[in-house]
Amino acid sequence: MPENIMHRDRTVTKWIEEISRVIVQEKDAQLDIEQKTAANDLVTNMDKWVEKELVKRIRTAYPKDRIVGEEGFGDSIKDMSGTVWFVDPIDGTLNFVLQNENFALMLAIFEDGVPVQSYIYDITLNKLYSAIKGEGVSCNGQQMSKPKDVSLCDGMLATNSSIMIEDKYDKVRKIARKSLGLRLVGSAGLETVEVAKGSIAAYIATNLKPWDVAPGILFMEELGLKATQFNNEPLDLLKNNNIVFAAPKAHEEIMRLIN
Template identity: 30%
Template sequence: MVEAEGGVVIVASNAVGPAPGELLAVAVEVADRAARTARRMRAEAITDVSTKTTDTDVVTAADRAVERQVVEELRRLRPGDTVLGEEYGGAAAGDDGGVRWIVDPIDGTVNYLYGLPQYAVSLAAEVDGTVVAGVVRNAATGAEWTATLGGGAFREGRRLRGSARTTLDQTLLGTGFGYDPARRAHQGAVLARLLPRVRDIRRFGAAALDLCMAAEGALDAYFEKGLNPWDHAAGGLVALEAGLVVSGLGGVPAGPDMLVAAPPAIFAELHDLLTEVDAAGGP
């Protein structure tokens, strides 16, 4: 079982100084099995409706089951590391050289509920507060993106280098929305001001996948307010290692107030536009 005392998930005694590639290998192994579990649980819920009470319960049960599986496998493979997860909380980032894993068991839970093929397992390894390895695996399709700090970003062996777009008016921009009605109203107003200034806007509903799509150039850039560490830890590293600038506004690191991921050629212009339309404002 997962040990969770005081909101801290503990995985057992400490091992210090692993190479990013070693951590990535663990992440890929664990994420692959977790994605299989997520996909299987959705199929079983759809075909055996007597096992569930509501559609929401299906999603909640899958989120928790997948996260428990991830933690238990990390406990076996990496005794001593800690885990920060969406469902069970976790440890604060340390500065002792230990490893903290950051997991989103099913990023894109509304897509998962509706059967849309945009939901993913996101797993990142952080050392001394810096993410050094990460994997995002689309559980619906099997597509996989990986990165190590300083080692580049890849989709199934193909090196990623982001979009070559150089002008904002030709930029296909990805984003996402919060669930609070007041925040959504503000975000809608922001979009109304952005739309005339860019090629178009897409909302796919899974931040980790959005960041990976920006890393491979399927989106030219991406921004969103309200992301948690598990939403962007792995995908943010993939985007960074693909050559994108990943940041907040005004020189602040990416975080809950704002995350922007864009090629260097358009980052400054997009940054200024997002500031102008108050994208980080509102509730």
């Protein structure tokens, strides 16, 4: 592994450990909860604190880099040149507020549009999943093996609530019918991890933001899995995407059913 990537990996891992320790310590404290665009679109003081803290650390250690963060403390970008960090301080804010589990802290680093490092930290289970270009994927430092290539009929399908609520994608029902079962966790990051582990054959979701999907690209790439938009094009991190993260066989079936 190149020295600069190894060093940045150690730095990011330390930041994630330190910041998430505060999230766990403060878990029972009263949250300040605000609505953003709707009653199901929430942000808490903790989302904001985590993003501010990460942005501060990135700007100090890597002042030339650009940052795209969900809660708006980063930069707005129009291209992917140079080093770009994607930050989702708490992925699954509704779960964080209502369940106190099933949420993750996520970071992804791209160099000239190429994903080089990705992190998804399941805070309550204390599991840090990281992907490094050319080095595979690990969970708490233990290398993960490539999952089996499964068809839809041998696995489960995960999806997000916008597909179900908006019902724009009628074809999704056909895909669900072919699978063994349907799962909705409410955290794009943790659903990405399930695909990486092979416990879910495919995750399909509409209207995901760049920070929801950025880490998943490298996880899929390193494990021989697929990450595309519904139209089979690569993901575009300058806009929202309808995405499919899947085992190759399941991906091929989904492409046939959706297009």
